[in-house]
Amino acid sequence: MTTIALLIYPGFQILGLAVSTVFETANDLHGPHYHLTLLSEHGGIVPSSLGFGIQTDTFKDTHHDTLIVIGNNHIDDAPPALLDYLRSAAHQSRRITAVCTGAFVVAAAGLLQGRRATTHWAHARAFRSAYPGVQMDEDRIFVIDGNVWTSAGMTAGLDLALAIVEQDLGTAVARQVAKKLVVHHRRSGGQSQFSALLDMDPKTDRIQGALLYAREHLATDLSVDTLADVAHLSPRQFSRLFREETGQSPAKAIEHLRVEAARIMMEAGRHSLDVIARECGFGDRERMRRAFLRAFGQSPQAIKRVTETQLASFPQA
Structure with a gap:
């Protein structure tokens, strides 16, 4: 069973949680493979950017195969406990990933230094200014550099999640998942964010x-x-x-x-x-x-x- 932890904090962008549907659908089509958990600093109800909250568990030392950091709308500072958790998990988890402005959180934890990354194009300039040691490529749907994955804004998280399914379960399963969700089969990471x-x-x-x-x-x-x-x-x-x-x-x-x-x-x-x-x-x-x-x-x-x-x-x- 591949364990995936979605990391959120107050003000997270609710659309980021859409990535969970990709893994849920993979389980439905392929049989149980992914187990998802929502984590936050204190656990309990965490308010989203829309105001309503969602139930979470607290950070634990439990090993997770893949961590997914969900972004927010205003690049608010992440709780120090979340950054500490990411730093410790980086040595244990197979993949550290970020959706949209979640890249700012991963960078704040020091996990993107010297790496390539992407984020929502509207925040790319602010990212470059804050983290000059990261090679920001804002014109990409998602970027994989070692065990750290980052995606562009909003729906690009679905492409990143489909890429994870493709890496884990193969192209055929990822294609079936995309078809079930009525989305374009995984756009490659090199594809432009723009038309x-x-x-x-x-x-x-x-x-x-x-x-x-x-x-x-x-x-x-x-x-x-x-x-x-x-x-x-x-x-x-x-x-x-x-x-x-x-x-x-x-x-x-x-x-x-x-x-x-x-x-x-x-x-x-x-x-x-x-x-x-x-x-x-x-x-x-x-x-x-x-x-x-x-x-x-x-x-x-x-x-x-x-x-x-x-x-x-x-x-x-």
Whole structure:
């Protein structure tokens, strides 16, 4: 039986507890494997960020295979007893994990020094300022560095929990759990927290329609003339309106969409770089390489190596 302790303190974000459903569903589908416990400094009822409370047990010396620190909305200081518990447990537990701003708690305990980590993008700058010795990568869904796992905000905790199930019970079980919960099968840790299309947030149907067309036809010619025709505007009107609504040129926006699509294909692990470059509309690997350097500061080859390493760390069913 794999024991998992969820660590909370006053003001914890209630959505963080959603990770427990992943393990509950794994038990339902695969048979008893996980035993979950809620822990807090004093035990008893602990109030959430919404005000209502939840029953917990006190910290004990009992060994737990996996610890999950639930975050909160305002980066409140964690109780010293929680930090002490994490430090002592770090030498016994197989995994120390954090959901959302729980990364601040793990960092305060000194367990992220010299490691890579992620957290909710909105708090990444504050994290960097507070913990300069941690390599913060706010554009990741989750990050695994040794036995310490951290996830981005809110629903990214589900991806982290599915990754744990995949590591413990295999890809097939994790896929079944994701299907039962009606969520995307485990997004890889390297996947971006952001969507290029959502980030542009066009205001009118014409520009939005042109961007949707572009995303669905990345391998084709997406010149200003083509997109202007889709939007039923002249090229000059289209370029002006596009920049007003998105803050960037059509060419730069299309590059962002292509880079995002290429990275998703890399994370799937089924295609060569030549195929990805062709399918995403770059034409050749060199153009894709230059676009990746502009977007990520890394080449496609470097990102593909990291992705392959991450995929190799999970058992295949």
